[in-house]
Amino acid sequence: EDKVVQSPLSLVVHEGDTVTLNCSYEVTNFRSLLWYKQEKKAPTFLFMLTSSGIEKKSGRLSSILDKKELFSILNITATQTGDSAVYLCAVEKGSGYALNFGKGTSLLVTP
Amino acid sequence: SQTIHQWPATLVQPVGSPLSLECTVEGTSNPNLYWYRQAAGRGLQLLFYSVGIGQISSEVPQNLSASRPQDRQFILSSKKLLLSDSGFYLCASTRLAGGLEQFFGPGTRLTVL
Numbered sequence: 568e569d570k571v572v573q574s575p576l577s578l579v580v581h582e583g584d585t586v587t588l589n590c591s592y593e594v595t596n597f598r599s600l601l602w603y604k605q606e607k608k609a610p611t612f613l614f615m616l617t618s619s620g621i622e623k624k625s626g627r628l629s630s631i632l633d634k635k636e637l638f639s640i641l642n643i644t645a646t647q648t649g650d651s652a653v654y655l656c657a658v659e660k661g662s663g664y665a666l667n668f669g670k671g672t673s674l675l676v677t678p
Numbered sequence: 679s680q681t682i683h684q685w686p687a688t689l690v691q692p693v694g695s696p697l698s699l700e701c702t703v704e705g706t707s708n709p710n711l712y713w714y715r716q717a718a719g720r721g722l723q724l725l726f727y728s729v730g731i732g733q734i735s736s737e738v739p740q741n742l743s744a745s746r747p748q749d750r751q752f753i754l755s756s757k758k759l760l761l762s763d764s765g766f767y768l769c770a771s772t773r774l775a776g777g778l779e780q781f782f783g784p785g786t787r788l789t790v791l
Contacts, residue, residue, distance in 0.1 A: 571721075601779060609768055609782040610722070655722065665712070665737065666770075666780055668722040 569594045573656050573669035581677055584646050588672045590656030591638040600632055600639050601666065603655040610655055613641070646676045680705040682783035684769050690789045697742075697756040699786050701769030704750070709771040711752040712780060713744055717765040728752060764790045 570593045580586055592600065599617040603610035614623045616632035616639060623630050627646075632639045643650055653673050657666040681704045691697060703709055713725040724737045726744035734744050741760060745753045752769060769783040 603782075609785045612779050612781060615779050657722070665724050665727050665735075666722075667724070668714075670721040 569658070569660070569667050571656055571658050571667050571669040573654075573672050575672060576670065577673040577675070579675045579677060580646055582646060582648060584676075585642065585644045586646060586674065588641040588643075588654050588656075588674070589638065590640070590669055592656075592658045592667075592669075593637060594658045594660055594667055596661035597634070598659040598661055601657045601659065602630055602639070602641050603657065605653045605655055605671070606651075613654075643674075646674075648676050648678055650674060651676045680709075680771065680781060682769055682771055682781060684767075684783040684786050686786060687784065688787045690791060691759050693761055693790055694758050697754070697759050697763070697788070699754040699767055699769075699788075701752040701754075701783055702750055703752075703771045706750070706771065708749060710780075711746065712770040713752065713754050714768045714770060714782075715765045716768065717762075722768070726754070759790045761790050764788055 572591050574589045599615055601615045602613040604613055614630045619632055619634040627644045630641045651674055653671040655671045656669045659666055683702045685700060710729050712727045714722045715725055716722050726734055726736055728734050728746040731746055731749055742756050767786045767788055770780040772780055
């Protein structure tokens with residue numbers, strides 16, 4: 568059975584801290600791994616990773632994939648209160664490009 | 679750029695009533711389309727996906743159905759709602775020109791009482 572497991576489930580940090588969110592997976596016919604940020608409504612796309620060892624970066628956010636060990640991390644440096652959200656990891660499978668989501672990590676950044 | 683419309687935004691329905699949620703996509707052609715449900719305390723669950731008109735794949739057996747009558751229209755339906763159908767329903771689409779990232783519509787929050 569396909570699995571996507573995110574850890575921790577929730578996290579509370581102070582503004583300015585650096586956080587690392589984890590995503591491990593066991594999925595047949597893997598194509599890519601995606602990260603989304605979900606605030607009150609629909610998830611917004613952050614990154615799509617297909618190759619091992621290549622870091623993707625956008626501002627204070629970065630992510631990397633390890634296809635040998637079957638995991639990915641999402642790093643957020645110098646966190647701000649606006650980073651508070653649920654971060655979702657999803658793995659894309661071969662047929663129809665369906666996404667298998669983890670349960671998410673709920674991040675709260677306090678001032 | 680691609681835009682996904684979903685309506686209604688919020689819906690409260692009695693148990694046993696029918697359901698029809700609509701999703702339309704602008705700014706792209708021949709997208710893959712998806713229906714997800716997010717229930718309280720659970721992750722996003724894929725319900726249906728479609729790679730073309732009239733082509734529907736179901737991921738989870740349930741009392742819901744989906745149809746794709748036009749290239750950029752995806753409809754989620756039920757003949758009789760259950761309490762367990764409550765949740766946040768999200769439509770997603772792949773991006774134009776072979777982009778594989780899925781982008782989400784604003785969602786419909788359904789409460790079944």
